[in-house]
Amino acid sequence: MPQDKTKPVLAVDLGGTKIKAAIVLPDGKITHSRNYLTQAKDGCQEVINKVVFAIEETMAKSKLEFTELYGLIIASAGILDIKNGIVTASPSLPGWNNVSLGNILTDILGVQINMINDASAAAVGEHCFGAGKGLKNLIYLTVSTGIGGGIIINGKLYSGIDGCAGELGHMVIEANGPQCNCGNYGCLEILASGSAIAKDAQNRIKSGADSSLNELRIDSISAEKIARAAKQGDKLAREVVNKAAYYLGIGISNIVNIFNPEMVIVGGGVSKMGEIFLGPARKEVEQRAFSLPAQTTSIVSSYLGDDAGIIGAAISLFDN
Numbered sequence: 110m111p112q113d114k115t116k117p118v119l120a121v122d123l124g125g126t127k128i129k130a131a132i133v134l135p136d137g138k139i140t141h142s143r144n145y146l147t148q149a150k151d152g153c154q155e156v157i158n159k160v161v162f163a164i165e166e167t168m169a170k171s172k173l174e175f176t177e178l179y180g181l182i183i184a185s186a187g188i189l190d191i192k193n194g195i196v197t198a199s200p201s202l203p204g205w206n207n208v209s210l211g212n213i214l215t216d217i218l219g220v221q222i223n224m225i226n227d228a229s230a231a232a233v234g235e236h237c238f239g240a241g242k243g244l245k246n247l248i249y250l251t252v253s254t255g256i257g258g259g260i261i262i263n264g265k266l267y268s269g270i271d272g273c274a275g276e277l278g279h280m281v282i283e284a285n286g287p288q289c290n291c292g293n294y295g296c297l298e299i300l301a302s303g304s305a306i307a308k309d310a311q312n313r314i315k316s317g318a319d320s321s322l323n324e325l326r327i328d329s330i331s332a333e334k335i336a337r338a339a340k341q342g343d344k345l346a347r348e349v350v351n352k353a354a355y356y357l358g359i360g361i362s363n364i365v366n367i368f369n370p371e372m373v374i375v376g377g378g379v380s381k382m383g384e385i386f387l388g389p390a391r392k393e394v395e396q397r398a399f400s401l402p403a404q405t406t407s408i409v410s411s412y413l414g415d416d417a418g419i420i421g422a423a424i425s426l427f428d429n
């Protein structure tokens with residue numbers, strides 16, 4: 110593939126809930142962006158078919174040929190073997206074990222496919238064009254279906270020896286806590302993600318707690334609806350959000366003590382709750398982390414929102 114960095118990149122953000130595909134220009138601008146539902150429960154093959162469809166549709170709409178692109182990159186949820194294009198495991202994509210996503214897509218589309226972890230990509234996006242622009246050290250946390258992380262040290266993405274560093278959602282917060290989708294117990298993800306928030310509210314309602322959420326079908330109670338109820342003053346919804354924010358705050362305290370970053374950026378669907386979620390988390394950090402790094406670190410919401418992953422994925426390709 111020619112190394113002309115004025116050409117655009119086709120980036121796909123493959124998450125547990127949705128797939129986003131877009132053309133990204135070298136200045137971070139996005140064109141021809143579209144979201145698709147992942148429907149991960151339909152299985153690996155169906156999701157791969159959807160990624161292929163998303164790529165083909167984006168190419169058709171943009172009227173570009175593969176030769177007119179700088180490259181293609183998939184920002185995928187999960188523990189990736191970047192060099193070999195393999196999703197080794199992914200708590201957000203059930204049943205994905207050692208899936209050679211890169212090779213499978215190359216065989217179908219006839220073009221080279223690059224890969225990056227979705228939260229690492231979002232960290233790069235926020236660092237280049239978002240809330241962390243110009244900073245040297247930052248941590249990105251995506252709180253959505255699961256919890257992912259990305260680490261920027263000295264202005265560069267820290268990927269670790271295998272390329273799978275930054276799994277901050279799977280730091281253990283409660284050693285004897287509930288079992289996480291990764292198999293371990295008491296991970297941040299099982300305590301503070303959107304799924305954890307929804308499950309906590311559903312369990313409380315099943316055991317007879319009083320709430321405005323009682324009017325909803327129990328399995329339709331999502332983190333988004335809980336946030337809305339919390340903002341309207343619903344006591345149960347507030348308690349559920351506070352509990353998740355408490356655990357998020359413990360996670361961020363660990364991050365602050367370990368990395369001493371300038372900023373922790375919280376993105377993902379759940380971060381859209383804003384201050385009702387970030388406020389209590391910040392308080393927890395003030396109480397738990399060492400005071401010097403706690404005072405230095407700003408804990409802020411994502412600036413690029415849902416676009417952080419695709420923008421960062423494309424930028425990471427240009428930087429290679």
Ligand SMILES: [Zn+2]
Nearest residue numbers: 279289291296
């Ligand atoms: Zn876990």
